[in-house]
Amino acid sequence: MTRHLFLEPEHELLRDQIRRFVAERVHPEADRWEEEGAVPRKILREMGDLGFLGIRYPEEYGGSAMDTRATAVLAEELGRSTYSGFAITVLVHTDMASVHLYNAGTPEQRAAWMPDIIAGRKIVAVAVTEPDAGSDVKGIRTSARREGDSYVLNGSKMFITNGVHADLYCVAAKTDSGGAASQSVTMFLVEKGAPGFTVSRALDKHGWRSSDTAELSFSECRVPAVNVLGQEGRGFYSIMKNFQNERIVLGAMAMGEAQAALDLTLDYVKTRQAFGAPLWSKQAIRQRLSMLSARVAAARQFVYATAARDAAGEEVVREVSMLKALCGELVNEVMYDCVQFHGGMGYMRESTIERMARDARVQSIGGGATEVMLEEVAKRL
Known part of the structure; x- marks a missing residue:
């Protein structure tokens, strides 16, 4: 069994393009990113210009409309760069956070955010993990109560990749503490600078040093009801x-x-x-x-x-x-x-x-x- 059995010529072309970008733009500078604790925005914007941040998304938003195999090629080549902090910064943006917006978002939410996300002008994080809830998603404690045309979030999130520098956060919170745990989680879009939302601290990690990772805090953070991602209670x-x-x-x-x-x-x-x-x-x-x-x-x-x-x-x-x-x-x-x-x-x-x-x-x-x-x-x- 060889790799070409699963890939088309366009996947291998994508591989060559990514590998060339890594050699020319990542290797010469990435040691500095390790020291600084973050990947520069200019690099992410360059990746957006080259089409690397929208591989799986439709052309109407600036994407390439490719498939899961293309995602695997991107991930493998970024891992092969030897700078995994850089790699995870990109991959959280492309395939772990923005997917929540694209898969569950309304046409209005997609139109408002996806073009900038794919271009690298806006960076995304996903905030699910908490100090006492990692793989056990049902155990999250961050809450969201409905007040008129808004929800009010309270709680904290931990180990959030891109958490310091993101512009948009896909946040999981419990909206119905009386129901089954799997039916009480709702996803919200929370913008950087929302009142009551703060980056508590940047975390100092063993590895992935060029990936910014944060603890987040929500204290009476008011989020418009139109920022709900998908249906209430279907976030899990x-x-x-x-x-x-x-x-x-x-x-x-x-x-x-x-x-x-x-x-x-x-x-x-x-x-x-x-x-x-x-x-x-x-x-x-x-x-x-x-x-x-x-x-x-x-x-x-x-x-x-x-x-x-x-x-x-x-x-x-x-x-x-x-x-x-x-x-x-x-x-x-x-x-x-x-x-x-x-x-x-x-x-x-x-x-x-x-x-x-x-x-x-x-x-x-x-x-x-x-x-x-x-x-x-x-x-x-």
Whole structure:
């Protein structure tokens, strides 16, 4: 099984364009973004100008109207950049936050926001996770009560990617505390600067250093009723639906990270001398890298096969849960051995592999922890 079985020429053309952009615009500057803790707006606008931020959206909003496979290509190539903080900044905007607006938004909401989102003029975040509710979406406590033609939000959100610098937030809150948990969550559009909405603090993370991540606070934050996304009480189902796309994206991104780490390590062990010969001369190292390469190749094909089935409209919840668990664990296994084979240099902050290993750690946590994903698989076996 080879990748071309699942991709068309336009997908490979997209890959070439993204790879060229990463080489020309990301690699020369991204170390500075790591220090600054954010990706510059000018870079996101450039990506919008090139069509990278609207791959899945209709042409009427400035998009390219491509499919899930194109999303996987984007995610893999951004992961392959070795700067996963940059990658997740883009992917949250394109495939984890704006999808809430496009999938559930009214024609008026889409017309008001989607062109600027696709052009990179407005950046989006999705605010579901809370200090006491991550994968357990039903456990969120942020509330929204109806008052006339508005809702009033109270609560807090945690670990929100793009949370510091976003212009628009897709916020989950409970609107009916008396009903079933799955029927009490509603999604809202909240704009930066809304009274009662504040960014409590920027969070200092282990990895993804160039991705801004925030804690958000809502204190009597008044939101117009026209900013409800979809139907009141249907937000849980919207979140669950969008999780499928998010998890395909994260799986593809993880495999891009893993392949880049293997490529770096292969170059290193072929030139690094130890005991009078390159490390590549050691059978144990050759065979370990060979097996990891085989497993990454297999997992990548699983990602693209699932993306192709999703693009065809098939039900792939089980497969998406499998690939999220598989890829999240595998990329960390790859990083562990790649750091090991770099020796002491792999532990130094000046080393690319050290940064990549820190970045990859969250892949088994964010977007659905491995343990949660395996339970979703078990339900469907």
